[in-house]
Amino acid sequence: ANLVSVQADYLGKEANGFTIEFDDRDYGIAGMQADSMKLTDYLDDVSLLYVNDYLSAVEVKEYNELTSAPQAQITIKDVGRNSYSLTIFDKAKNGDYLVLIDSLDYAFMQEALINRVTKPKQYFRVNQRPQ
Numbered sequence: 001a002n003l004v005s006v007q008a009d010y011l012g013k014e015a016n017g018f019t020i021e022f023d024d025r026d027y028g029i030a031g032m033q034a035d036s037m038k039l040t041d042y043l044d045d046v047s048l049l050y051v052n053d054y055l056s057a058v059e060v061k062e063y064n065e066l067t068s069a070p071q072a073q074i075t076i077k078d079v080g081r082n083s084y085s086l087t088i089f090d091k092a093k094n095g096d097y098l099v100l101i102d103s104l105d106y107a108f109m110q111e112a113l114i115n116r117v118t119k120p121k122q123y124f125r126v127n128q129r130p131q
Helices: 034-047 055-061 110-118
Strands: 003-010 016-023 028-029 071-078 083-091 098-103 106-111
Touching: 003 034, 016 034, 034 110, 055 106, 083 106, 098 110
Parallel strands: none
Antiparallel strands: 003 016, 003 071, 016 028, 071 083, 083 098, 098 106
16 A cells, blocks of 8 residues: 555566556556456565575676666655665576665565566456457
């Protein structure tokens, strides 16, 4: 209930990007009829994100090649007008994804968590049955 919007941008796959916004009543994605259950589950997944391990400046240098090609960026805005960002890079050799939190801290995040918050826009579309 504290989230005003969540924006997901996919570099190189811009059509998959979307913004979920609260309109004083419900969450939705502009320009499409979105499945409210999928939106709620997604917002829960975003709010429950956590990292496995923060990286020191020395460790970040070891993963320099990954930092040159971000895969996605998730930007969250809350009711207090605060903005938070998560930049997702590729998987490291340990199987976790390298992420950058609020453009400040590099960390590792589990693949399962990344998969939950990197859904394409079409994932949220209501499945309409033929009449």
